[in-house]
Amino acid sequence: MSSSFGKMLTLTTFGESHGAALGGVVDGFPSGIAIDEDFIRSEMARRRPGSTPLGTQRSEDDVPRILSGVFNGISTGTPIGFIIENKTQRSQDYSSIEHVYRPGHADYTYCAKYGLRDYRGGGRASGRETSCRVFGGALAKLFLREEGIAVNAAVIQVHGIKAEGYEWKPPFSPPLYAPPCRNLEAMIKAVEDARNDLDSVGGIIECHITGVPSGLGEPVFDKLDAVLAHAILSIGAVKGIEFGRGFESARLRGSENNDEMRAENGRIVFASNNAGGILGGISSGSDIVFRSAIKPTPSIAKTQLTVTDEMVNTEIAVHGRHDSTILPRAVPVIEAMAALTIADFLIQKRCYDKR
Amino acid sequence: MSSSFGKMLTLTTFGESHGAALGGVVDGFPSGIAIDEDFIRSEMARRRPGSTPLGTQRSEDDVPRILSGVFNGISTGTPIGFIIENKTQRSQDYSSIEHVYRPGHADYTYCAKYGLRDYRGGGRASGRETSCRVFGGALAKLFLREEGIAVNAAVIQVHGIKAEGYEWKPPFSPPLYAPPCRNLEAMIKAVEDARNDLDSVGGIIECHITGVPSGLGEPVFDKLDAVLAHAILSIGAVKGIEFGRGFESARLRGSENNDEMRAENGRIVFASNNAGGILGGISSGSDIVFRSAIKPTPSIAKTQLTVTDEMVNTEIAVHGRHDSTILPRAVPVIEAMAALTIADFLIQKRCYDKR
Amino acid sequence: MSSSFGKMLTLTTFGESHGAALGGVVDGFPSGIAIDEDFIRSEMARRRPGSTPLGTQRSEDDVPRILSGVFNGISTGTPIGFIIENKTQRSQDYSSIEHVYRPGHADYTYCAKYGLRDYRGGGRASGRETSCRVFGGALAKLFLREEGIAVNAAVIQVHGIKAEGYEWKPPFSPPLYAPPCRNLEAMIKAVEDARNDLDSVGGIIECHITGVPSGLGEPVFDKLDAVLAHAILSIGAVKGIEFGRGFESARLRGSENNDEMRAENGRIVFASNNAGGILGGISSGSDIVFRSAIKPTPSIAKTQLTVTDEMVNTEIAVHGRHDSTILPRAVPVIEAMAALTIADFLIQKRCYDKR
Amino acid sequence: MSSSFGKMLTLTTFGESHGAALGGVVDGFPSGIAIDEDFIRSEMARRRPGSTPLGTQRSEDDVPRILSGVFNGISTGTPIGFIIENKTQRSQDYSSIEHVYRPGHADYTYCAKYGLRDYRGGGRASGRETSCRVFGGALAKLFLREEGIAVNAAVIQVHGIKAEGYEWKPPFSPPLYAPPCRNLEAMIKAVEDARNDLDSVGGIIECHITGVPSGLGEPVFDKLDAVLAHAILSIGAVKGIEFGRGFESARLRGSENNDEMRAENGRIVFASNNAGGILGGISSGSDIVFRSAIKPTPSIAKTQLTVTDEMVNTEIAVHGRHDSTILPRAVPVIEAMAALTIADFLIQKRCYDKR
Numbered sequence A, B, C, D: 001m002s003s004s005f006g007k008m009l010t011l012t013t014f015g016e017s018h019g020a021a022l023g024g025v026v027d028g029f030p031s032g033i034a035i036d037e038d039f040i041r042s043e044m045a046r047r048r049p050g051s052t053p054l055g056t057q058r059s060e061d062d063v064p065r066i067l068s069g070v071f072n073g074i075s076t077g078t079p080i081g082f083i084i085e086n087k088t089q090r091s092q093d094y095s096s097i098e099h100v101y102r103p104g105h106a107d108y109t110y111c112a113k114y115g116l117r118d119y120r121g122g123g124r125a126s127g128r129e130t131s132c133r134v135f136g137g138a139l140a141k142l143f144l145r146e147e148g149i150a151v152n153a154a155v156i157q158v159h160g161i162k163a164e165g166y167e168w169k170p171p172f173s174p175p176l177y178a179p180p181c182r183n184l185e186a187m188i189k190a191v192e193d194a195r196n197d198l199d200s201v202g203g204i205i206e207c208h209i210t211g212v213p214s215g216l217g218e219p220v221f222d223k224l225d226a227v228l229a230h231a232i233l234s235i236g237a238v239k240g241i242e243f244g245r246g247f248e249s250a251r252l253r254g255s256e257n258n259d260e261m262r263a264e265n266g267r268i269v270f271a272s273n274n275a276g277g278i279l280g281g282i283s284s285g286s287d288i289v290f291r292s293a294i295k296p297t298p299s300i301a302k303t304q305l306t307v308t309d310e311m312v313n314t315e316i317a318v319h320g321r322h323d324s325t326i327l328p329r330a331v332p333v334i335e336a337m338a339a340l341t342i343a344d345f346l347i348q349k350r351c352y353d354k355r
Helices: A037-047 A107-114 A120-125 A127-146 A184-196 A224-233 A246-251 A327-352 B037-047 B107-114 B120-125 B127-146 B184-196 B224-233 B246-251 B327-352 C037-047 C107-114 C120-125 C127-146 C184-196 C224-233 C246-251 C327-352 D037-047 D107-114 D120-125 D127-146 D184-196 D224-233 D246-251 D327-352
Strands: A010-014 A021-027 A064-066 A080-085 A150-158 A203-210 A238-243 A261-264 A267-270 A288-294 A304-307 A313-316 B010-014 B021-027 B064-066 B080-085 B150-158 B203-210 B238-243 B261-264 B267-270 B288-294 B304-307 B313-316 C010-014 C021-027 C064-066 C080-085 C150-158 C203-210 C238-243 C261-264 C267-270 C288-294 C304-307 C313-316 D010-014 D021-027 D064-066 D080-085 D150-158 D203-210 D238-243 D261-264 D267-270 D288-294 D304-307 D313-316
Touching (some): A010 A127, A010 C021, A021 A127, A037 A064, A037 A327, A080 A127, A080 C080, A107 A120, A127 A150, A127 A327, A150 A184, A150 A327, A203 A327, A203 B246, A224 A238, A224 A327, A224 B224, A224 B238, A238 A246, A238 B224, A246 B203, A246 B238, A261 B304, A288 B246, A304 B261, B021 D010, B037 B127, B037 B327, B080 B127, B080 D021, B107 B120, B127 B327, B150 B184, B150 B327, B224 B238, B224 B288, B288 B327, B327 C327, C021 C127, C037 C064, C037 C327, C107 C120, C107 D327, C120 C127, C127 C150, C203 D246, C224 C238, C224 C327, C224 D238, C238 D224, C238 D246, C246 D203, C246 D238, C246 D288, C261 D304, C304 D261, C327 D107, D010 D127, D021 D127, D037 D127, D080 D127, D107 D120, D150 D327, D203 D327, D224 D238, D224 D288, D224 D327, D288 D327
Antiparallel strands (some): A021 A080, A064 A080, A203 A288, A238 A288, B203 B288, B238 B288, B261 B267, C010 C021, C021 C080, C064 C080, C150 C203, C238 D238, C261 C267, C304 C313, D010 D021, D064 D080, D150 D203, D203 D288, D304 D313
């Protein structure tokens, strides 16, 4: 299915950016978990438009309504249905893009696939779709929290500027959700410069998952890193992922890249974490670390060459309150997909744990 | 399921490196396709140990035996079962690693997951498992060939040395399966140097898929790039993947990264291919291009610190005929997983094509 | 997943009988289909409480609200999200069954599984859950109609009384949705007698699917009859299913049971349809015919022995406006599940059709 | 996938009756289970041709060869691959049916679906395919045995003759695998009469699953009875299934059909088992009981009308050593599919058990 993710814990979503509502179903969620709706709303607030001065100034409420699966504040084990009404976007005018394919967008490929598209605001391909992921991820985090597992992501590069000398001490702060670092202001300025130039910028987001027990992930096709890659690359703006040393490990020798092991107090300790916490597709007990490449937002006010849906050459400048970078708002989405993946594997692992 | 890949076209595999045999089932393969067994064997020959002077000098036959699903040389639409007997590996002595976890290997994580492991030659975590993928990929290629689709990969970086000035003209040649380039000899020397130092090296493999129609891939969770990432990261040695400009797009602005479009003879032509042939998770008709980071082989003869399965500190030097790089032998495996993914999506797409 | 049905065309549902709303997601629905909301509402009206004088006199509106996947009245190919608000049931008092397990209900098994339950009106185990199935089935029927396929069911037995001398001429009429037959009044009276006795009755529903092309269904595990059985037995009240001659074929010899074939005008015609339109799990082109055994509604006002959730013996008489038979309201639910199954297989079949 | 069954515990199979071999993969099998190969062979011996004087006198060995997933006699948690070589069937002559569709067989529907078929002995539609199910079921039984769960089936009706006054005391004995009963000889004679008349007979098989804990099965679409029905109807000869009182419950009132509950020693005891051990799709802790209708074997030596694959009317008498009833040999197949289903749900249940 294209609209479901997960095996035992699944998130199924629906919704276009300008339809009546988005929403979905979280199925396979364990019973007996306290559902902290304030926490869910705070997670969604991090993603919603208007959440950071570096992003779009459109403001949407993004308040989810839980319709089932929770009784007296506790999960019942039955599917958790939810909707997020679309309130503020009705009035916009999308007639200018009804027949024009925006470069870098999925306008053309949706038409190629379906023979038609809902052109209002990107339809199903809109970033607004990710609000449902953050809802599902917030539930997953509530479950993981009880297991001592935390998922945190941060922006570590904007445009060509990498965070220098940063320490990993979550939670991270707006406006950029980068870790404290020497050149934070330069990173922020890169976004502002792009906005002033009617342009946008990409960057890199790093994610750490702590408290993961060893033994998560399935050998061969559903390796933990393979499924995490699936989860993260399913986010529209992501163009690459790497685990541990990642692409840098291509430049290393085995003697440098292998993480040596020591026994300390009857437990294994790794001297380094080049593997990013995963060996042979199975978690090793070290922190899981990965980085994702985020492309610059395709909606820019600069004029670009393109074609109409009748194959006529034209040009386009996408006006409107678009994000000049999606980076800070992508942070909770990456955390959400990682949390869903880890929670699913944790549930699967229980099937085979010895009693 | 951990041992199956795909939705309509599936590959299910089994087998440890030192069991009686490996094998599997290709299900959902279309009927009426001529099964060219010479082609299958030639694909498997590219992966088998001993296929390149740069890899291990162990020699295995890797001849698959097709047990079902083919009648009079034509696929019948029923599942294609196959086995690959393990012939040459029986006699080796693995007692030295029976109780020691090799750094960079899955020895420890398998024990953490299953409570026991088949320690002979890596068991299920052995690279030998990929022989079944190459078999499945060869079948997928036979189907894709009839649709005008080709999948080709090549080594474009070894250790720190990137192929300079290369042209993409497959097929590529042994020993390295790199494209012809100015510094090919330096790339080969990097492998030989590592071997002389009892060490190993990693690198980068690029893959191009040509002839893909627009409209492949599913929005949201099963984006074409997400499933390709799942497929490729499920290969043991892969630590990262990027599509099109990938991590470089993090350093670009939207105006640089968006691929402008022009209409030529009633068809869309993209001025560039920074997207790597995928927009919004759906193929655009451009070539699909991705790169994978391959870590250096963990089995090295250099001495490394590690622990035993009874949590005693020790050290290990992994002797034997190991690959000092897995790069050339990983090329057909990457092609195979890409071919299976594209074939699956092509079959899925037909469900919704208009008649 | 427990809450999803189907492979390429999937229905995912959520909702308890007394939560805020029920709803779900229909995914994989083809693009370009006209969505006739009047038809959807008419299908749902057949199932809703109060639809027949033979059922409960509780009245619910059951008006679905489509939230996505339809644009300008046409399906877009993206997931169709929907909700059905629970309006009329809020005020009822369920405290009498909060701690008592009703015989024949899932009260006890839900507690055994989840450790808690939403006791209001059956929660997720309520027949109200089937409203989402009828919504999904109505969409499936809109698609099947374009392919010339019709799904019709009718009540052919109530209590011990079998419809005599009936002809199969759909559509069938309230109050019982039985085919016109000699003893229709006796069938209706059996329901009324049960009601007067504070009791309930079961019966048998027959379903015919016409216009199905040959070649639907997958050999071995996903035979067309196996998946139909899965679909129909997933309806709470169904205790058995049989195809064609079904249990009667157990009493036949091969020479009686085999359907002989003749060629007429270049097409195969079967002399009989004992197989119910399915051979080896694949549709033969004959009508698909199956019958389902429906148990008597477990909610009865007669006093029965039972226990509390603290294992104390007690008795219960379930008062309220319960159906003394679920038969007429089960008819559209059976049609819906059959329609979803056939539509899914029709979509899957296209993957492998020759061009 | 058509050739895989199960969710966490899966059986994937391949193989035609006259290809080189049949086989498959059991995936998700727990690690640490002793694999008793003698038991597996004894299960397969019950199904193999020649196992009963009432069936075909063709003799096949049906000895499975385990290729992976077992190390030192213990399951490792990795997939268990196996093959069953086809030894004795090579020499037969199937040219007489190469172009003729046998009534009651899948010859015509396979051609309709795939455009071609392997006509030798039924190909993939042959009953020989079930040998792989019995292998998988034997593994499942080894796991269930450790959990105190037993699966036993028996023939309770042949042609029109129902076993009278039988007690359920497994294991049951050849030649018929019926429970000891007053009219066993009449049942056996019904088979012999059919054989003498060049004909075949059907019947009914009952299955009891004991020791199942409450809480197995998923609400809504993957109810325990729905998935069991899927499993059992996927066996070629089965035309119907019913749980508990089944079709008889259609003739009952609620007050007769509901199973009253009593508390005894802090546990729930049901006064009857009309539900067949399943309420709301979830096991209640009572024995699970279902019955399957088995059609008469379609291969009969009597002459029948049919057509050729070029749509020419003809007739056929299927000679050869065919079963005049499949009943005794279907018993272990039904047990196998039931065992696989229960084992899968037991594994799934562990995901959500409280620690």
